[in-house]
Amino acid sequence: MTLVAGVDSSTQSCKVVIRDAETGALVREGRAPHPGGTEVHPSHWWAALLQAISAAGGLDDVAAISVAGQQHGMVCLDESGNVVRDALLWNDTRSAQAALDLTAELGGPQAWADAVGSVPVASFTVTKLRWLAEHEPANARRTAAVCLPHDWLTWRLAGALASGPFDAAAWADAPTPPLDHLTTDRGDASGTGYWSPFTGAYRPDLLKAAFGTVPLLPRVLGPTDEVGAASGTGAGASPGSTGLPGGGLAAGFGGAAGFGGVAERVLIAPGTGDNMAAALGVGARPGDVVVSLGTSGTVFAVAETPSADPTGAVAGFADATGRFLPLVCTLNAARVMDAAARIAGVGLDELSDLALQAPPGADGLTLVPYLEGERTPNRPTATGSIHGLTLATSTRAHLARAAIEGMLCGLADALDALAMRPERVLLIGGAARSEAVRRIAPTIFGVPIMVPPPAEYVANGAAHQAATLVTTPDWHSEDTQTYEGEAAPEIRTRYTRATTHILD
Numbered sequence: 001m002t003l004v005a006g007v008d009s010s011t012q013s014c015k016v017v018i019r020d021a022e023t024g025a026l027v028r029e030g031r032a033p034h035p036g037g038t039e040v041h042p043s044h045w046w047a048a049l050l051q052a053i054s055a056a057g058g059l060d061d062v063a064a065i066s067v068a069g070q071q072h073g074m075v076c077l078d079e080s081g082n083v084v085r086d087a088l089l090w091n092d093t094r095s096a097q098a099a100l101d102l103t104a105e106l107g108g109p110q111a112w113a114d115a116v117g118s119v120p121v122a123s124f125t126v127t128k129l130r131w132l133a134e135h136e137p138a139n140a141r142r143t144a145a146v147c148l149p150h151d152w153l154t155w156r157l158a159g160a161l162a163s164g165p166f167d168a169a170a171w172a173d174a175p176t177p178p179l180d181h182l183t184t185d186r187g188d189a190s191g192t193g194y195w196s197p198f199t200g201a202y203r204p205d206l207l208k209a210a211f212g213t214v215p216l217l218p219r220v221l222g223p224t225d226e227v228g229a230a231s232g233t234g235a236g237a238s239p240g241s242t243g244l245p246g247g248g249l250a251a252g253f254g255g256a257a258g259f260g261g262v263a264e265r266v267l268i269a270p271g272t273g274d275n276m277a278a279a280l281g282v283g284a285r286p287g288d289v290v291v292s293l294g295t296s297g298t299v300f301a302v303a304e305t306p307s308a309d310p311t312g313a314v315a316g317f318a319d320a321t322g323r324f325l326p327l328v329c330t331l332n333a334a335r336v337m338d339a340a341a342r343i344a345g346v347g348l349d350e351l352s353d354l355a356l357q358a359p360p361g362a363d364g365l366t367l368v369p370y371l372e373g374e375r376t377p378n379r380p381t382a383t384g385s386i387h388g389l390t391l392a393t394s395t396r397a398h399l400a401r402a403a404i405e406g407m408l409c410g411l412a413d414a415l416d417a418l419a420m421r422p423e424r425v426l427l428i429g430g431a432a433r434s435e436a437v438r439r440i441a442p443t444i445f446g447v448p449i450m451v452p453p454p455a456e457y458v459a460n461g462a463a464h465q466a467a468t469l470v471t472t473p474d475w476h477s478e479d480t481q482t483y484e485g486e487a488a489p490e491i492r493t494r495y496t497r498a499t500t501h502i503l504d
């Protein structure tokens with residue numbers, strides 16, 4: 001049996017799955033938590049990855065690996081490859097003004113949508129770089145290369161694999177490759193704000209306008225390229241860079257160092273952004289819409305052509321297959337339920353039970369879930385609010401229901417923004433494990449919802465990408481469960497009214 005590993009380095013944790021490359025059967029898995037906060041030193045991701053790989057039984061018998069990661073995070077490296085400052089994550093809103101400034105400077109939202117498929121908001125890397133240039137000029141000057149979380153982990157993994165077989169202690173300080181060995185993929189690159197899904201190339205002019213200089217950028221690999229192989233597409237190589245010198249890292253991988261396991265050489269797939277990997281993992285095809293309820297709430301579709309929404313609601317991303325992934329993202333999803341459970345003093349399962357005890361619409365109790373500000377709609381400084389509080393609605397059950405309905409109303413607006421008539425709506429992510437979420441979602445979305453069995457779909461997608469390096473994977477998706485319910489548009493109407501009465 002040939003094994004492959006898939007990694008999901010997401011906001012809250014790192015998950016590793018080891019699967020049979022041919023069939024996709026799960027062999028073993030592991031996970032480790034990430035620290036909280038919206039700025040994190042990348043070394044925490046590396047430590048969590050090593051811990052999760054250990055928990056998953058190591059990599060000695062693994063033939064290929066792929067890392068998917070939270071999108072947009074700004075990882076700045078100096079000339080020696082050291083991290084310049086803590087990474088600003090996708091949900092850090094300090095660059096909201098920079099986003100407004102950049103939008104105006106280029107000539108408005110349409111100009112950005114036409115240039116890179118998306119209108120920048122605080123999540124996008126390009127706005128974080130502008131913030132750095134303005135607020136931390138010394139750190140900006142030290143920045144020799146900029147990459148994304150999955151790029152950085154892939155680069156570290158390449159260095160560690162070149163140093164010897166998996167050993168968490170030895171790998172903790174494994175040497176890193178030269179900066180010009182950094183790689184990314186088109187899916188994650190499309191969330192930077194300086195890579196165009198229309199041309200498949202970087203827009204160094206936009207980066208220079210935002211940051212003042214053009215640091216080295218990761219080479220953009222094609223969907224089936226191998227990290228370290230000299231024959232990648234190279235499309236969008238960093239300005240001035242001609243690709244990997246001397247055939248890259250391939251010679252240093254794995255077996256040459258005498259791995260004890262079956263695999264002679266661990267291949268590294270390009271990896272991608274977590275949403276692009278989720279699309280792979282769930283087997284999304286054109287006509288499908290995927291709703292993912294993780295730290296972020298995302299609604300996305302696989303598309304044959306790139307999109308350019310000047311309203312900024314839909315980000316015109318690329319996917320991990322050569323197609324496109326129009327996506328709407330909210331800052332507030334699973335953690336709204338975490339917060340409601342904390343207030344109610346219950347666990348997540350009990351919160352689900354409580355929510356199902358309250359009637360649809362929670363007797364008018366409406367929760368606007370902007371607990372971390374909001375990205376869609378673009379309200380970076382907004383706060384959450386509760387409306388319709390009466391003696392009768394002052395119960396834990398009403399609160400639980402209102403929290404879930406409020407979170408889902410934000411996602412229903414996202415679904416509307418995609419402007420599709422989906423053939424299937426698939427619900428995944430941590431909060432999709434909640435029975436209340438599964439049962440309430442069809443009433444809020446107004447369409448039946450298909451829920452695949454709970455699994456780590458981002459890590460699975462990464463594993464599938466890794467499998468394509470060693471075989472032609474024939475992975476069958478497991479049965480989904482369909483949830484239906486009577487549409488309750490009045491809940492969304494009340495929610496929309498409530499969103500006009502929130503504090504910034």
Ligand SMILES: Nc1ncnc2c1ncn2[C@@H]1O[C@H](COP(=O)(O)OP(=O)(O)O)[C@@H](O)[C@H]1O
Nearest residue numbers: 010011012013294295334348429430431433434
């Ligand atoms: N049974 C459940 N009900 C509701 N939320 C859940 C449940 N299980 C996990 N979660 C939530 O899912 C979130 C993690 O989901 P995940 O998709 O792994 O997030 P991320 O990928 O952003 O790190 C956490 O906030 C966790 O509390």
Ligand SMILES: O=C(CO)[C@@H](O)[C@H](O)COP(=O)(O)O
Nearest residue numbers: 010011070071090294295296
């Ligand atoms: O910013 C986006 C998408 O544009 C987020 O979806 C991040 O990619 C974080 O994902 P999760 O950690 O919530 O999976």
